[in-house]
Amino acid sequence: MSLNVEQISKYSDKHPKSASITFTYGTAGFRTIGETLESTVFRCGLLAALRSQSKQGKVIGVMVTASHNREEDNGVKLVDPMGEMLQQSWEGYCTTMANAATTEEVVEVLAHIVQEERIDLTIKPRVAYARDTRPSGPLLQAALEDGLSALDVLASNYGIVTTPQLHYFVRCLNTENSSAAYGEPTEAGYNAKYGQAFLRLVEGKQTPSKLYIDAANGVGAPQVLKLADAINSPYFDIEVRNSDTQTLGKLNVDCGADHVKSNQRPPAGVTLVPGQRYCSFDGDADRILYYYADEQGTFHLLDGDKISTLVATYLRDLVSTAGVEDLQVGVVQTAYANGNSTSYIKDTLKLPTVFAKTGVKHLHHEAEKMNIGVYFEANGHGTVLFNPSAVAKLRAVEPATPAQVDAVERLWALRDLINESVGDAMSDMLLVETILICKGWTLPQWDEAYTDLPSRLLKVVVTDSSIFKTTNAEQTLTSPPHLQDVVDSLVTEFPRGRAFVRPSGTEDAVRVYAEAATRRDCDQLAYSVAGAVFDRAGGRGERPSE
Ligand code: G16
Structure with a gap:
């Protein structure tokens, strides 16, 4: 079977590339002014199809989002079968494809990839896609759908969801009916999985005070409300601020995790009251930060480093109580990590720490090398991975005391609570909430572990x-x-x-x-x-x- 050049050309001619722009697959895919991305998103549809065929028809994800960027921007990235970022060796293909000057060149690049990757074109390609709330989203979604039609992809549209939800759906679709089944690939399945794991972990503890969530006027706003409906418990009492996804010009403006981290001050629309608890998502809800005001009204930020140290400490202590031998918790950071967080991890927690380049795709791969790898960027983007050896060690352990039984059960429940495919503001929020509830801690108590260097x-x-x-x-x-x-x-x-x-x-x-x-x-x-x-x-x- 060969490429259907006539069909591909018919669609490709609808989405010509502007001669004046050079596209690059960057930290998190392609990102630039939304309206200039039509040809690129169309071609990402073509690439997703080939990537799926190169993976024997596994589902590949395509997310149309520019996350923390300004509203006029948009972006597109491919998601690999286990919900992780696209394998880096394919990023070069993406860049070459995005910059092909003509339809003829697009076909040539496709043929080159088919040959290089020895792709079997008889395999039916499958793709799951979604977008965030940006105004250029519908235009780009239509271009993507043309790309998928050009290669006869079996496509599923997940609508407007958070980026981490799409990563989750992809992993669920590719593990369905297997021993690694990840969950039901629907919004309801996502909310049920994480919500139930959360309730399992906090049951019987004291309920926390309300959590105020700044949703950056992005897709996290409607989605976290659905999550709260599914949890339906005083353990998750939230109020969402900056939830206007309808008015143009509001996304990420003076609010959201990137704004809070860069400006080190609370978002617009949120007045901090001492004793209350606050967090911010970014525009597509893949990052989260917490913050509070002390009695003097001074702003205190609990960023990705603080989340990472909180989580690593909790996991380290559980592993030790559970008595699992040789199960090492490690931490991955980037150069943006506060120097005092790194010293705290090394000198106080005595946990191994490594540095990766910026971009969760780099941190993820380093964390995979650890038994339990906690990775967070200071900007609040991160998650935890349990590698196969950690899972095997947990399965093998035979707890002898009630404390050990409890610790082992908690470790399993935590694994269910964590979106291992990618950093996820909602799953990370439930993880932080769990730890704070279990420890009975306020935000200032969490903050006490170490003091950030300015x-x-x-x-x-x-x-x-x-x-x-x-x-x-x-x-x-x-x-x-x-x-x-x-x-x-x-x-x-x-x-x-x-x-x-x-x-x-x-x-x-x-x-x-x-x-x-x-x-x-x-x-x-x-x-x-x-x-x-x-x-x-x-x-x-x-x-x-x-
Ligand atoms: C993306 C990446 C993050 C990265 C951030 C900033 O975040 O997923 O890993 O830290 O961009 O990257 P850079 O400094 O290269 O601009 P998001 O939340 O925008 O998807």
Whole structure:
């Protein structure tokens, strides 16, 4: 069987590529101004089909979202059969395909992939897709559907759901009726699985106070309300703020996890009251952060590092109580991890920690190498993985005391509570809630474990961010020449100073991260580095200043 060139061409001609844009598969797929992505999303449909055939007809996911980006942006990413991010060796195909100039070239790229991957075209391809609430979503969904039709894909439309829900559906579809069955591939199945695991874990404990959720005016708002309906228990008493998915221009504006983390202040629409509990999702609900105000009204952020240390501590203690031998809990972080969180993990928790490049796809693979791998980016994106050896060790354990029985049961229930396919704000929220309820902790008590070093994350817009190249888990610049020397010399001026510069893989900008012993030093360092980037590497617009 060969490619149906006539059919592919008919559809491809409807979605020509603009000659002036070069697309790149970045940190989380393609992301740019939504309306320019039609050809790319169409072609992702074609690629998803081939990817499915290369996996003997397993379901591949396609998510149309730009997550934390501004509303005008959109994006698309492919999801592999176990719900994980697309295998990195295929990202090159995606980029080549997205940049094919003509329909003839599109067909050539397809033929090349078929040959390279020895794809059996007689296999029926299957794809599950969904989108978030962005206004360009319907246009891009239609382009995707054309791509799927061009290759006669058996396609399932999951509508408007969170990104992690789509990852979950893909995993469920590919494990149905197997010993690794993950759950029912529906919204109701998702809510039942995570909701029931949560209730199993908290039953009999004291109920917590209300949790105020900033949903970034994104898809997390309707979805978390459905989750709350399914749980229907005082253990999950929530109030959702920033839940307007209908009014144009509100998504992620002055709210959401990215805004809260970058600005280190509460979102619009939320007035912090000391003693109350708050969290923020991002636009497609794959990140979560918690925060509170102390008695003086000062804002305190419990970011991805705090979540990761809370979860790792809880798992470490359960593993120890359960008496499972050689079951190691480890933590994966990125360069954005607060220096004090890393010291706490190493020196106080005595757990192994490794660094990965930014992007959950990189952290996920490092976590897979650990028995129980806890991975979180400081921005609140992460999850926990139990590798096959951890599962085997848990199965083999023969608990002798009631405490051991309880700990083993809890570990299994936690595994059911965690969306292992990808970082998931709703599943992570239930995980945090579980731990806090079980420990009877308030947010300030959770926060006591260690004190963050003051940190600052800035964005610099430059003429060409592709000139920025890094090494050393993205902590050292190799290009533009000599810029790293400037950063190094600035860092030496500040006690406990650390700073790095890397190009964003989701936005057209360069990110600058800095931390130092005091807030003043940290801000001076961050703005000096950002200023150097702006002056020496083609800054555009306003020069960053305090
Ligand atoms: C995506 C990725 C995250 C990454 C973030 C920022 O998040 O999934 O792993 O940390 O982009 O990446 P960058 O610094 O390269 O722009 P999201 O929530 O936007 O999908």
